[in-house]
């Protein structure tokens with residue numbers, strides 16, 4: 001169970017640098033980003049046929065020495081030539097509607113759900129981001145931000161189910177199912193059944209991501225997540 005061990009450290013998510021994000025934008029501008037998204041969900045046309053539609057600008061918050069830096073990034077929208085559906089392509093560091101990168105979200109959530117002792121506050125205090133310069137700034141990661149991130153990951157049910165199915169197809173005798181069934185969360189971390197479900201969903205997703213990396217040497221993000229509609 002090497003992969004669970006890796007996740008427990010919570011330190012395996014290498015955050016993208018400002019340079020990584022700038023390079024992605026540069027590639028978007030130069031037309032070097034190809035559609036690596038799934039086929040059109042409406043008419044099944046391969047994304048290779050998609051036409052470049054437009055470019056959107058998004059802000060990302062990148063911690064540098066624990067201070068948040070704001071980086072602008074260009075995201076590409078494709079258009080299906082048959083039905084005109086527009087599909088936004090997420091780079092491997094982005095989640096829909098999140099200004100922090102995917103790696104920040106995974107890392108902080110893992111530190112909360114993988115450690116029975118941790119509280120939202122303890123995770124934030126372990127690695128205060130944004131606090132030094134912006135004591136009352138919305139840009140600091142606070143408890144409510146982390147609380148929401150856990151919910152976001154916990155709600156990715158389609159993605160979890162698809163990843164689980166693909167892992168079983170690849171290795172029917174794998175211990176993944178048994179392992180997922182053992183994932184629990186201490187009762188003091190939730191007050192409602194709904195929250196409990198989200199916490200366990202979040203843990204499952206983190207373990208599925210680790211298993212997927214181990215078996216397929218790839219992340220669930222962004223391709224499988226896009227195919228699952230980030231749901």
Ligand SMILES: [Zn+2]
Pocket residue numbers: 040041042043044045080081082083084085
């Ligand atoms: Zn279409």
